[in-house]
Amino acid sequence: xxxxxxxxxxxxxxxxxxxxxxxxxxxxxxxxxxxxxxxxxxxxxxxxxxxxxxxxxxxxxxxxxxxxxxxxxxxxxxxxxxxxxxxxxxxxxxxxxxxxxxxxxxxxxxxxxxxxxxxxxxxxxxxxxxxxxxxxxxxxxxxxxxxxxxxxxxxxxxxxxxxxxxxxxxxxxxxxxxxxxxxxxxxxxxxxxxxxxxxxxxxxxxxxxxxxxxxxxxxxxxxxxxxxxxxxxxxxxxxxxxxxxxxxxxxxxxxxxxxxxxxxxxxxxxxxxxxxxxxxxxxxxxxxxxxxxxxxxxxxxxxxxxxxxxxxxxxxxxxxxxxxxxxxxxxxxxxxxxxxxxxxxxxxxxxxxxxxxxxxxxxxxxxxxxxxxxxxxxxxxxxxxxxxxxxxxxxxxxxxxxxxxxxxxxxxxxxxxxxxxxxxxxxxxxxxxxxxxxxxxxxxxxxxxxxxxxxxxxxxxxxxxxxxxxxxxxxxxxxxxxxxxx
Amino acid sequence: xxxxxxxxxxxxxxxxxxxxxxxxxxxxxxxxxxxxxxxxxxxxxxxxxxxxxxxxxxxxxxxxxxxxxxxxxxxxxxxxxxxxxxxxxxxxxxxxxxxxxxxxxxxxxxxxxxxxxxxxxxxxxxxxxxxxxxxxxxxxxxxxxxxxxxxxxxxxxxxxxxxxxxxxxxxxxxxxxxxxxxxxxxxxxxxxxxxxxxxxxxxxxxxxxxxxxxxxxxxxxxxxxxxxxxxxxxxxxxxxxxxxxxxxxxxxxxxxxxxxxxxxxxxxxxxxxxxxxxxxxxxxxxxxxxxxxxxxxxxxxxxxxxxxxxxxxxxxxxxxxxxxxxxxxxxxxxxxxxxxxxxxxxxxxxxxxxxxxxxxxxxxxxxxxxxxxxxxxxxxxxxxxxxxxxxxxxxxx
Numbered sequence: 001x002x003x004x005x006x007x008x009x010x011x012x013x014x015x016x017x018x019x020x021x022x023x024x025x026x027x028x029x030x031x032x033x034x035x036x037x038x039x040x041x042x043x044x045x046x047x048x049x050x051x052x053x054x055x056x057x058x059x060x061x062x063x064x065x066x067x068x069x070x071x072x073x074x075x076x077x078x079x080x081x082x083x084x085x086x087x088x089x090x091x092x093x094x095x096x097x098x099x100x101x102x103x104x105x106x107x108x109x110x111x112x113x114x115x116x117x118x119x120x121x122x123x124x125x126x127x128x129x130x131x132x133x134x135x136x137x138x139x140x141x142x143x144x145x146x147x148x149x150x151x152x153x154x155x156x157x158x159x160x161x162x163x164x165x166x167x168x169x170x171x172x173x174x175x176x177x178x179x180x181x182x183x184x185x186x187x188x189x190x191x192x193x194x195x196x197x198x199x200x201x202x203x204x205x206x207x208x209x210x211x212x213x214x215x216x217x218x219x220x221x222x223x224x225x226x227x228x229x230x231x232x233x234x235x236x237x238x239x240x241x242x243x244x245x246x247x248x249x250x251x252x253x254x255x256x257x258x259x260x261x262x263x264x265x266x267x268x269x270x271x272x273x274x275x276x277x278x279x280x281x282x283x284x285x286x287x288x289x290x291x292x293x294x295x296x297x298x299x300x301x302x303x304x305x306x307x308x309x310x311x312x313x314x315x316x317x318x319x320x321x322x323x324x325x326x327x328x329x330x331x332x333x334x335x336x337x338x339x340x341x342x343x344x345x346x347x348x349x350x351x352x353x354x355x356x357x358x359x360x361x362x363x364x365x366x367x368x369x370x371x372x373x374x375x376x377x378x379x380x381x382x383x384x385x386x387x388x389x390x391x392x393x394x395x396x397x398x399x400x401x402x403x404x405x406x407x408x409x410x411x412x413x414x415x416x417x418x419x420x421x422x423x424x425x426x427x428x429x430x431x432x433x434x435x436x437x438x439x440x441x442x443x444x445x446x447x448x449x450x451x452x453x454x455x456x457x458x459x460x461x462x463x464x465x466x467x468x469x470x471x472x473x474x475x476x477x478x479x480x481x482x483x484x485x486x
Numbered sequence: 487x488x489x490x491x492x493x494x495x496x497x498x499x500x501x502x503x504x505x506x507x508x509x510x511x512x513x514x515x516x517x518x519x520x521x522x523x524x525x526x527x528x529x530x531x532x533x534x535x536x537x538x539x540x541x542x543x544x545x546x547x548x549x550x551x552x553x554x555x556x557x558x559x560x561x562x563x564x565x566x567x568x569x570x571x572x573x574x575x576x577x578x579x580x581x582x583x584x585x586x587x588x589x590x591x592x593x594x595x596x597x598x599x600x601x602x603x604x605x606x607x608x609x610x611x612x613x614x615x616x617x618x619x620x621x622x623x624x625x626x627x628x629x630x631x632x633x634x635x636x637x638x639x640x641x642x643x644x645x646x647x648x649x650x651x652x653x654x655x656x657x658x659x660x661x662x663x664x665x666x667x668x669x670x671x672x673x674x675x676x677x678x679x680x681x682x683x684x685x686x687x688x689x690x691x692x693x694x695x696x697x698x699x700x701x702x703x704x705x706x707x708x709x710x711x712x713x714x715x716x717x718x719x720x721x722x723x724x725x726x727x728x729x730x731x732x733x734x735x736x737x738x739x740x741x742x743x744x745x746x747x748x749x750x751x752x753x754x755x756x757x758x759x760x761x762x763x764x765x766x767x768x769x770x771x772x773x774x775x776x777x778x779x780x781x782x783x784x785x786x787x788x789x790x791x792x793x794x795x796x797x798x799x800x801x802x803x804x805x806x807x808x809x810x811x812x813x814x815x816x817x818x819x820x821x822x823x824x825x826x827x828x829x830x831x832x833x834x835x836x837x838x839x840x841x842x843x844x845x846x847x848x849x850x851x852x853x854x855x856x857x858x859x860x861x862x863x864x865x866x867x868x869x870x871x872x873x874x875x876x877x878x879x880x881x882x883x
Contacts, residue, residue, distance in 0.1 A: 077807050078759075102791055125605070132573040180618065309692050341649055351606055353620035359695060361623055363650045363660045364640065364703040369697065384647045384669070391534045391756040416856035450689030456681055480682060 008033050008302045010447060014486035015264045015310075016040055016296055017109030019320035019358045024269060025444045026427050039226050041289065044111035044144060049099055050137045054091035054129035056214055057084050096339070096346045097332045099136065100148070103319045113297055114288065116315065117263055120357075121152045122186065124163045127392070131159035132347050142307035147256060147286035151186060155243060157466045158210035164352065166377035167209045169202060171224040176202040179242075181352050186244045189255040193231070200228040204237040208248065240315075253282035257291065265295060266306050273300065278279035292336035303330035308447035311361050312486050317370060320486070322477065324445070326376060326421040332397045334418075340387035342366050348390070367481070378471070425474065426467050441473045489819060492537075525791050525864050526739055526746060528732075529626070529653070532768075532798035533753030539804065539837070540765060541577075542591055545569030549839040553805040557761050557812070567591075567594035571836055576769035579777035580821070585641070587830040588780070589823055590882050594837045595856060596817035598851025604756070607799040612653035613855055614873055625857055626747050628655030628872045629865070633746075634659045640702050641709060645749040646731040646736070654749055657834075661749070662706055666732065671711035674704045721765065721782035724774040726753050729872040732779040740786055746865060758811040780823065781795060789825035793864055793883060796821040797853065803845055817849035820856065822882060829882040855880060 003011075009028040013020045017040065019435045020028065076084065096407035103152035104470055126132045135157045154160055155178075161167055163180035185194045207223030210216055228237045232244055246252055257278035258269060277294055284290045292365045312320060318338055318432075329335070339345045343366060344355055369385060369417075432440045438461070442451060460476050462468040477483060523684065544550045545561040545571060564572030565581040573581050583589035594769050599617040601607045615621040623631075626643050626791035634642055635658075643661035654661030664670035683704060686697045719738040723729040728750070735748045752772060757764045774796070783789040801818030837847045861869035870876055 065841060125603075310688060311692060311696075314617055316544050343649075349611060351620050356622040359692075360655070362696060362699055363655060364662045364699060364706070365649050365664075367699050368703060371700075372673075372680065384666075388647065388649055388651070388751075389754055448690060450687070450693055452682055453685045456685050459681070460678060476678070479678070481686075481700055482693060484696055485692055 001018070002263070002412050003302060003304055003307060004443075005029060005032070005406075006197050006443060007307060007447065009036050011302060011307045011486075012036055012040070012296060013109070014316075014320070014447060016292070017113050019323050019486065020444070021323045022326055022424050022428055026473045028444075033302060034297060034378065036158070037293070040110045040296075041293070044108040046108065048108060048111060050104075050138045051095055051133055051140070053094045053098060054088070054133045054164075055325050056130050057087070061165040068279050075304075082432070085127065088127050088129045089102040092127075092132065092347050093336060094231070095129065095133060095136070096336060098317065100315065102333060103315065104322045108173050111143050114292070115140040117260070118150070120349060120354035121259065122150075122354050123354035124157075124159050124162065125165055125348055125351075125392070126159045128162070128214075131157065131162065131369070134214070135159040137348070144292070144328055145287075147288055148243075151247070152240065155182065155239065156208070156216040157295070158216070161208060161210055161216075166205055169206050170222040171206050174199070174202040174206060174224070177364055178202070178208075179299055179362075180203055182243075183246065187252040187255065187351055188249060189251065189258075192249070192255075197230055200237075200243050200287055201228040203228055204230070204242045208239050220397050223239060241367055246284065250278070250282055253278040253286070256286075257281050260291065260295075264292075264307065266299060270300075304449070308449060308485050310486055311358055312484055313355065313357060313361060314339055314344035314366075315346065316486065317342070317484065318371075321374065323375070325374075325474070326424045327418045328421075329377075329418045335383070337387065338369070341369050348392075362484075365482075370484055371479050374475045378418070378475050422467055426470055429470060435467075437466075437469065441470065442477055445474070446482050447486050450482065452477065452482060492812050503647040506684075516576075524746075525793070525866070526748070526788075527860060527864060528735060528748045528792060528794040529731055530794055530796045531651075531749070531751040531753075532755050532796060533604075533608070533751050533796070534547070534756035535607075535800045535802055536755040536798040536800040536818065537757060537761060537812050538593075538798070539851065540812075541572065541574050541769075542567075542819050542836070543572050544570060544591065544839065547571055547836070547839055549804075551841075555678045555806070556810050568832065571832065574765070574769050576766050576773050579773045579780070582777075583823055584831060586824055588827060589821065590833050592820045592822070592828050592833045592851060592856065592882075593835060594817045594850040595799070595845075596854050597796070597852055598849075599855070600816040600846075600849075602800065604799055609652060609800055611853060612651060613796060614857055615808065619784075622652075623636075623656070623657055624651065624653035624655050625872060626654045626749065627652075627660060629656075629747070629861065629867060630654075630659035630661065631656040631871055632867055641706050641745055643747040643749065646711070646734060647749075647751065648785055651749060651751075654747075659864050661747070662703065664707075664710070666730075667711045667714040670707045674707040674789045678836060679704060697873045705754050710738070710743070713738055715732055716741040719782055719786075720786070721778055723778040723782075724771070724772045726775060728771050728775040729778060733782075736779055738782070739788055739792060757835070758807065758813060759801070759809040761806075761811040764773060767776075771870075776823065781803040784825070790825065792824060793826070793860070794823040794854075795860065801847060804839060804842060804847065805845060815846045816843070817847040820853075827882060831878075833882050852877070860883060 006028045009031060010020055012033055022455065083486050103116065119136065124135055135154065138153045139156060142153065164181055165175045168174040168176040169178065176198050180198045183197065183201065184190055201223045207219045209219055224237065225236055227234060230237060230242060233245060235241065258274055261269060261274060279289060280294055281291045318335060331377060343361065351357055400410065429437060429440060438454065438457065457476060460472065462472040539550065540559055543564045544560050545564050551558045559574065563575050565575060565767035566572045567584055580589055597610060597617060601610060601617050610617055612624045613621040614624065614625040630643055638663045640660060643650055644655055645661055645663040647663050648665055650661060650663040679700060683697060683701050685817065688694055714734065714737050719733060719736045719739065719740060722738065725735040731750045742830065748769060752768060755765065755768060780789065783792055797820050798818050800815055802815040807813050817882060834850065842847060852874055855877045858869040858873055859879045861867050862879055863873055863883045
């Protein structure tokens, strides 16, 4: 059965962005997928505005010695250390909310979605908010550009150098962490290099580090400038040479293409398509936008087996709800709580391999919370959930505090109360006849083939007024397992 | 504008719910009886990195006092186990268990190339992976995968918390997390969920997976709630969080439920500053809860069948820091509590404070050997597939 134009367009918006906005709903019956793709790419061409929240703590005057030189973090007194750490956590929280809001409201949907993908690919945790901010800005400005350039820039960020211990990688005392992960997770993938390659790469990256102002430095004195033998080549390689060799390998293009295919098209790989896409990706010198164009302008991307089969990640779910429901949250903390409970906190991937995705998002607890979110947001309902503490993170939330959402009088600071502008939604469907209304709303919300039984749904709908009816369809349909997919 | 939840979802009464009850729910009405001598494991996680050296105190060792001039616990304050080691003063119930022969202490447990990030090290312990591997499943989750092929009861492993730990996530099976059986029951007893679940035809694979998870959650919520009310314990427990959780666990152990593994956490032990106060507070909570729990199990003749084991993602550095606390370290001790221990007391040497790695203890036992022992000797399953390798077993159980 051929998919409707609306379904295909929504498919494109869910995969290439964070889902349709309520305002988009009307045009999606008409516009062609090619024109919609063009709109998406056109709205993402501009260089993005940087996220600019965390200040460089090393430029803080109170952290300088009397002679104006910068004090090392380890030499700060305990109070100052605590203050720096606290500020860092606050900044990371603000950065999280700011970026999530961009995912929801920015016109550059394609760019933010790809940035979000690369955020999980170049996964990195740093309690230094300034480092994390630099990394996310590099990812956002390169998200649709050249993969090789992004790889090189990311490899020189203090965040990554710190996270993968390259600061400790010295001549004669190599630390292999970065050398290994750059091949295993960022370029080739497992099975395409030897332990000897790891050792030789680590030697080549010796001396790559950052100074106490947070700038990349090449510390020549600790660099091993001897000859290395790497992937069948010999030379006095440094880090850039290694990255260049890795980028010449077709395995790198294949690994990245497969990951993109799994993430944006289908978890089940189609080898023929991977071969076609990755050879073009390599030939196009790792031009990310061209690879995406190959995917999103193809006919196979819109085939039924690729639609509605992907479990939304927590961020995709939250952003998707908020793009469809024009709402004002009383308090941003609620979003952080949802991220924590559902298992995806921006800037805190579980490890350097990023979020596993797919079915790993779903267990009894996360599924029941997912099903309750629309009600919590729309009815000031209570969600009595306490996330696990993460002693590396804590995100400024005290671990003793029981967080109850929505119950304003008890824990107002964490309340999830939101005000939804239902007028906008009502207007979108104003020309839809009442008998067709429920189906039209369902079609705008769900991507799955199977749909919740309409006679069953009608038991739960509110017929008092047209607006109440619309509300009850939207909230109930969002509270189903089907809505977890896109 | 806001409106009430009742406009969307109506809480179903039990009567109507049972009319709608699909087949899988009925299956739960006659739960399989647990065989006598059914072995149970209770994993107690000390989150945040508990300081093992102030838990089992090497008071016979001068290096300990030299490195911990302020926070070192005096010999006369510790609860003596041997002439070289004693327990933290708050752990009086543990001392009692030791004297009865129901406590085992394993020292210097860890893994090669230890990681000092809480999150990462906890992942390594929970997934039972090497420190350079990234595994998305936990050791108990993989135990479920091995044990639970084709069974639709995710109640074999339960966590007492609002969210589920990696430890209990398998590839195909996952444990179930809840704080309180009644709350779990109330959340999932929405008529809306039950209705859409009952009406769901098999469609697409991923949708079916979500419905299967929902269906298992709803049925398990009923099952757990009923079981928890079957033989509610009469033992009095402290009104602490751990006390309440162990009370819930005890009630379930005394029921017919098929649960083999319970998982519960206490924290945060991340004592960088003023350690003494924070650790004492947590140990008081621990001691009171474990005392009530073991008393309860003994008086119900279940103590021989239950093994409680404790762990933390890492120990702390041997030297104290300048804030009268300790920073992240490496190897640590584990407690084993049961009436069915084969070896008791100190199961191995106290940690070697002379032979350190950059100020940190070296591990002498890999935690995966402990897991292998628990899986094989206690739970009676083949540990090799679950742990992805062959680990020598120990003899304490």
